[in-house]
Structure formats: structure tokens, C-alpha cells
Amino acid sequence: MAHVKHQKWWGWGEEGVFFDYENKPAFAPFVEKAIGVRLRPRERDTVDFDTARVPASRAPEDVLALLRGISGAENVSVDDELRIVHWAGKSVLELLQTLRNDFERVPDVVVYPGSEEELNRILEAAVAEDLVVIPFGGGSSISRSLQAERAEERCIVSVDLGRLNRVLEIDETSGLATIQAGVLGPDMEEQLNDRGWTLGHFPDSFAHSTLGGWAATRSSGMQSDKYGDIADIVRGLRMARPTGTVVLRPLPSTSTGPSLREMVLGSEGRLGIITELTVQVHRLPEEHEVIAYMFPTWQQALTAVRRYTEAEIPLTFARVSDAHETGFSLATQKAATSMKGRLAAKGQEALWAVMRRRGWDTDAMCLSYVCFEGTAKDVAERKKAVARIARAEGAVVLGPGPGALYDQKKFDTPHLRDFLLEQNTVGDVSETAAPWSRLTTVHKAAYDAAQRAYAQLGKIGWIMSHMSHSYHSGACLYFTFAYVFDEENPYEEYHVIKSAIQQSFVDSGATLSHHHGVGVEHQPWMEQDVSPEGVRLMKGLFEVADPGRHFNPGKIVS
Template sequence: MTGVAHQKWWGWGVEGVAFNHRDKPKMAPFVYDKVGIDLNAPGSPPPNFDDLDVPAPRIGEELTGTLTAAVGREHVRDDDLERVIHTYGKGLPDLVRVRAGDLPRVPDVVVYPADESQVQAVVDAVVAADAVLIPFGGGSNISGSLTPPADEQRTVVSLDLGRMNRVLEVDEEAGLARIQAGVQGPDMEDQLNSRGWTVGHQPDSFRHSTLGGWIATRSSGMQSDKYGDIADITRGLRMVQPGKVVVLRPLPSTSTGPSVREMILGSEGRLGVVTEAWVHVHRLPENRDIIAYLYPSWDAALAAMQEISVSDAAPTVTRVSDANETQFSLSTQKESAGLKGKAQQALFDVLARRGWDLEQACLSYIGYEGGAGKVKAEKNVVGRIVRRHGGIKLGRGPGALYDQKKFDTPYIRDFLLDIGGLADVSETAAPWSKLPEVYMATTRAAREAFERIGVRGFIMCHLSHSYHSGACLYFTFAFAPGVDGAQEQLERYWTVKKAIQQTFVDLGATLSHHHGVGTDHAHWLEEDISPAGTDVMVSLLQGVDPGRNLNPGTIIPAQREW
């Protein structure tokens, strides 16, 4: 046994954990009103794995023997379950296809190296055999970065880094830690927290994603306002390439030509396999608080968030939901029959008397960390800004609930899939000056796409990850496709998804802020970074990997592959 735990082969997270709406009395009526999906309808359970038709592995004895010699027989796996687990990520198209048994190309073998020397041996063996290597971390990718090309005739090797999961050392004076790339978020933080340190990086996928995966996709986290995106956090690394290792020391800054570190960040395995990284670490904060606020409108909320971003406050979390996402969040509350429920209703009654249109209200969460004096001062700064834009403070209770449930949203998507609903996300970033237009145009494009395919759909959004010049907009959309068959469902899904993504690039926003490119977003790369910019990227990838052995098909448009 490899000792590496994986997510469900058919969905998000671990077996035995699932979303349940029964204790949320407002949710079923809300979802039925918005998209016509009956949450109380009997669901269709995921298929039985034994009913899948898994293609037989295509691997010769010579390569099998070389891989076995490299990592040990028990760490070379070719059983069907292992191979299917490593075929897809957890994007909506991935889950629709795997549940339908759509397995046109499955990795032929999964290998589990224990250290960098074993990674080097595997990489060299794969390239020598003219096979394909796909690095695998936690399997949480949602942009199509893990799936072998359907027409790939060469042997496909999935390289699972799950055994490489240790914090190797901490440079306490520099505030740096050297960590193996296969460590998942909770394990990494447990090891660091026991020494009094934290990286502070918390993407939605935190519980099931790895340091190497974050680096490969240029991840951002919920606390990136303070701790930075993974591109800021990662200061040095080691990356295995055929016959050699790229070594980047953990320096605070350099002026040594185009940044190789930046080239590797977001490369999705196409330049090599990251085995370890030096990352910023911080002492565990004395205090940590998430406070909820409520704004009367989206426009007021955006203005407040921009002002907070340039204020003397330095929050860890800056997030605000639009009216639709706020209404959805309120619908997912558990029933409160006591004082808590009465207090909330009383507050809403007061706001209504003041002239608030509660259907336009926008819920916000701001996070604070540090010493008591620092936290108090920042709360005061933010409080004045919130009031200046017509908002009010709701307090710690809703903020604490958000903090507890922040990693659970993907389970809702699986639940909807079980009862015939499709839900997915698209995220972007743009300057503050363009955010209102990007928001309005994207929601309009989604509604028009719903009309074209003849369904009731719902789109909601939140702003997060504030920067000096702009912020991230994170959209979630859902609808019932109204057709049977995975192919037909995905055709309708792509009508909506493409409308959203095209709007991003048409208005000068990025095609992705932190989910990466993969295959799902590659179509828009030239519109995002220009044809000339794509020329540079193609030249880089081709120069490193002329034989297209390293995760081919990701990042660049299909017509630009060589």
C-alpha cells in the first residue's frame, strides 16, 4: 500500500462526508424558485465502480521494470481504481464525465516516489521511453490539468507526490520553511503550527490540495490579502527536469534576468516536477477574528472594499457577496428558533424601516490578525469606512460560522449533481475601474446564455483578494440542464461557461485569477496574453520539452501545440 489517501473517485472530498439541506429550511424553496431544482427529489447515487469500463493499461514490460526499480514494486500501481482516481480533477466537466463512465484515456500506471532522486529516475525513464508524465498532487484541480489527451497513444504515467509530504526545515531568522511539494494543506499547517508557524495560505481546496499543486496553478487563498498569493509566498524551489534539477535559492529579491521562478509558477507540470519549495512562514497570530458586515447595495460594497484596500488597515480577508450570493447564503442558515433568530429578524425589520431593500443587501467578511492593539485599530479603520458607505457591522457570530464552513462549498455541487443540477465557478481579476462593468456584463452574459439553452439559471458573485489596483471577482452559476446524457449536459454547460469566460477577456479581465489554465481555459490564452505573448510561452515550453512528454495539452491552445 502507498499510504496516500485520495478523494472520492466520483466527487469531492472523503467518503462519508456529504452535504445535507434538511436542517436548512429556507434552502429548498430558494433553490426551487431560482433554478427549478427540487432538493427533496430522490437523487441518483454515483455509479458502482465495478460497472465502469476501464481501458486496459498500455505499458510495456521494460518501462514497468524501470519504474519498479525506481520507486519499489508496492509504489507502482496499475489497478483500475488507482488509474481512474488519477484520470480527472474535480471540475464540473470532470465529474459529469467520470460519473457517466466516460474514460477515453486513463493513465496506464501510477507511481509514488518517496524523494527527489526517485522523481528524477521516473522522469528520466518516462522521457527515455517517449511516454507522457502527468504530475498529481491532491487531485483537486478544476481546470482540466490532470486528464490525459483523449488521442494520446503513448504510455501515460501519473506521478503522485503524496508520499513527499514533510516540512523539512524552518529558517526561523528568515521566516522561511523548506517543504516537500506533495504535502496537503492541513498536514503542512499541522507540522508548522506545532513549531509556532503558519504559511497562511487557504484556498477553497485547502483540505485536498498540495503545495506543489498551488505552485503549479499560481493559487490564491482566502487570506491572501495578508499572506500573499502563492507567487508571493514561494521564494525558492527545486524542480526535476529530464536529466537535471532546477535549483532556485530562497532570496528576498533578485535582478538576474527574466525570472525563472515566475516561469515555473503556473506551469502546470509542463516545465518539470516541483519536488520542494522554500516558502514564507509567519508566527501564529496572537488574535484572529472574522467580522461580518452588511451593505445596502453592491455599488456601496465595491466602493468600500476599494477604500479598505488603500487604507491603513491590512486585513487578512476582504470578501463581499453580491445580493444573489447573500440571499443564497442566508438560505443555507440553520433554523434559529431562539434569541439568535429573533435578533436577526429584528435587525432586518429595523433596516427595512430605514429604507433598505433587503433583497439588494450584500454580506461581507473581513478578517483581522495580530496583536490586540493592531486588531483593534484595524477594526476601527474598517468600521469607519463601512459606515461611510452605508454599511453596518453584524459581528463575530456570522464571521465565525463562515470561518467554520469555508471549505465545505464543493460538497453542495456534488449534491446538486446527484439530483440533476449543474453548478460551477469562473473567477477573474480586473482593475477597480473595470470591476463594475465586468460584473454587470458577466451576469448579463450568463443570463443570456441561460435563455439560449432554455433553462432557468442563477449566477452569483463575490469579491475577494483585494490588491492595490483591483480585485478578484468569483462567480458561481447553477442550472438544471433539462437533458439526459453527459454529452448533452456538457454542451449546455459549455454554452454558459464560454459566455462567461469570453466576457472576461472581452473586457480586459484575466481568464483566470487563481484556478490556472489547464485545458478548460486554454482556448482564451491568446486573447488574454496576446498572440505574441503566447509565442513566448510556446517557445519556453518547446525549448524545455521538445518531445511533449510533460503534461502535454495544458495551458496553450490546441492549435499551438507542436
């Protein structure tokens, strides 16, 4: 479909953009030490679609005719590459399945509706013709919430929202924008920025995910400390159903029974298709600055961020990498080629020497970034307040140089996973949230669980973490794990490691996911997260909303 942008069928992002380590001299030695693999130069720029063995479409001709009648023949496709683009999200397991031709049930047809009315009719047809409908935003799901059930016999329709991509209206008095659900992050920000506004929602997947997808998965962006999670940002919405549209007007607050808005948020396509959202937007800030700090230890860094929160300093984000992740960040630094770069590298060496003289263990130090927005005066005052607390916790203020670099590179890391897969290495993530009082326990439990799982599999494995998204009562911890996978049996061993980390979360009082949703990947922990009675209630909701199991069945709870 020429008018809708899609990611690579085999990996993350657009064709022609990938991770390279050639200009990062410390990276290969770092990886070899961490997981015992000697990196080869990147060979894979693309993967020829001819190598894909795609199961044939099972869409009956009368269903295709019906869909063409609703959305127009040019917006209905059984093209193999489009069906593969829509068959899964971008979790590392799905990437691996795609590269290995381990396709399960691939959608039989992809439809690109152009209006809410078409969506009502598609959902009506799904019930009448016994079809399965899976809404598709940017396809960046990392919890396997786009894959159809393996044993599904019915015709599967992937409904791509990509044509619904416009900012419809801005109520400038209220700071509320009404926006179509299928808009991709950058396209939405461009339309808002042109009028002086921003949503402020920047997940790592920003470039390849949509507003509707964010709402359907309860997403959180890296600037959530200021702008809120998507659940705070969405004030009203419209959701198409086979029998009509649920309309929730944008209201600052309401006491009309249990929140339908909250019920739709995170529903992953199981209740209907979100067509439009009214969201809180903000004037573009006058200043936006990221400052870097180095802390002697993880504990001191966490305490500092908690104290910023207690002091109610309005920050856009505060992020801390643990010692392992700090080591990783330093290893991905580019070689200094310019005079400025060489001076910066020398400055860094001198700083490390000072820290060692002060008695720091440089293997334990933790890098932190804090983002400040507002008027020049606001930013100056907040920087001072943060520096005071950070220094009291032993930090050295590194300044805006590394902060600006972080800001420029923040969306690049996901490409690393494709590169690692080429090296027979899995690099994936698990994230959670917990009260401040439990964060260090959760952190240690995840490390221990990962190491036990690696030992069980006889592997050298890596784990690292950062803290981001802070709240008054706690924060999110985001873990990245990596290991060389067994070519014979990559899936089972992945589950051993991922499950160990997930189990450690719920066992230590944290949630199974802070912002990646549930999908299929996180389902086994739902009862432990929201209680068996909570799961029963949720199942009841889905059964009443969709008795024929037409709308993305099997996700969240099954």
C-alpha cells in the first residue's frame, strides 16, 4: 500500500537503517567479555523476500469481495509481503521466527479502512461471517499481541489503521487535540509542532508506533515524568464496535461509574477498534536540555532520583543506568576523530582518574540523564535544585555534552537487536515497575534470576538495567538481557530466561509489565499480577463484549 508506511518485513524500522559497530572501538571487546562472542562485521543490510516461505492466504473470495465493497479494492490486499509485515510484532522471538521462516497463522488479508464507518462495517462483517479481526497500528508490539492464535481456522483479517493519520482538531483553550488512531509518532508530532503543540509522548518505538497502538497497550514514553503515561494523556476516545461506536467525550474528570476509558486503554484490540482519541497536548517548551551525571553507586543514584521526586522538582525525565548499562553505554561511544572529540575523550579519561583518586570503583559507577523543560529561568532553577541533590548523593555533574548526545541517539538502540540476531545472539528486554521501597530488591532479584537461568542452560549471559519513568510512589526498571542462542532450539531456552526474569518481578512485588502490555508473552503472570478473581472479571468482560471471539482473541487473558 503505497500510502501507508511499513517497517522492514524482517526487522526493526526502515530498510537501509541499521546498527554498526565499526566506528565504536570498545564495543566488540565489551561484547566478547559480556557473552563470550567474537563479533563478525555486519553482513546483513536487507533480507530478500524471496527467501520467505509464506503460508498461502485462506481468504474466501466472498470475504474478499465483502471487504472490497467496504474499503475499496485498492485498500484490500492478499499480497504475501504485506501479510508477513502484518503477521507479528517486533519482539525478538517474532523477529527470530520471521527470519527462520517459522510462520504460524499469518493473516489471510490486510485491509486499510479510511473511516470509522468502514471500521463499524468490517467489525459487523467479522461477526456475521465468523472472521477474526486483528487491529494493526505500527506493528511494534513487543508482547506478541499481533500474532493470531496458532490453531485459528477462521479467516484472519489484519486491519491496518495507517490511513487514519490526521490531527483533526486542536481545542487551543483546553489544550486538547483530537487525532486519528493510526497516525505514526513522527507524523503526529509534525502536525502538532506546526501549530506550536506537542503530545510529549516518546516511547523508544516512537518512529514506528501509533497513537491508537499506544492507547491499546497502555504505553509510556521516555518523557512521562512531565507529560504522563498514555493513560494520563488520553482524555476521550471513540472505539468502533460491530453494533456502533463507544464515544467517550474528553472530560477533565468524571464520576460516571467504573471508567470505560480505563477499560479501553490496554485492551489490545479485544473490545473493538479505537478510531480517534482526544489527548492532552502542551505548548512546545521554550527550552529543552538534558544534563548527564555520574554517581558512584546504583543505590546513591536511585536515592537521588527519589529525592528529586520527593522535592517535587518538575522534571521531564530522570533516568539512571546501573553499572552494567553504564559500561555498555561507554562501550558504544564513537571513536574520537575530530579535534573536539579527541579533547572530550581526554577530558573523560582525566575525569575517570579523578574519580578513582576519590576512591570510586569505576566498574560500579552509574550514568544518569535528567531532562529539563520550560522557560530559561525554570530550567536554570531546576538544574540547580537537581545538582544540589545529586551532589549530596556523591554525583559528579558531567554537563550537557553527553546529555545532548543521548537525546540525539535515543531512538537508535532498537536496531542493535537485528544486528545481534545476525551474530546468533538474542538481545531482548523485560520491564516492570515497583514502589521505591522495593526497587533494589526487584533489581537484585531479576539479576539473580537471569544468572540462575543462564547457569541452568550452561550459558554466559548478560543483564543490565536502567530506571526511568518515576512517580511519587515508585519507578520503572527496564532490563536488557543478551546471550548466544542455540540454533537447534532457540525458543525454549528464550522462555527459560525471559520467564525467570518475569517471575522474579511478581515474586518481589513488582508488576509483570510497566508499559509493554500483556499480549501472549506476559499472560502466564496475569493471575499473580491482578489476582485470580481479577482475571475472572476480565475474562467475563471479553466474553460479553465478544462472545464469538472475533476481536484479537487470546490476548491479555485466554
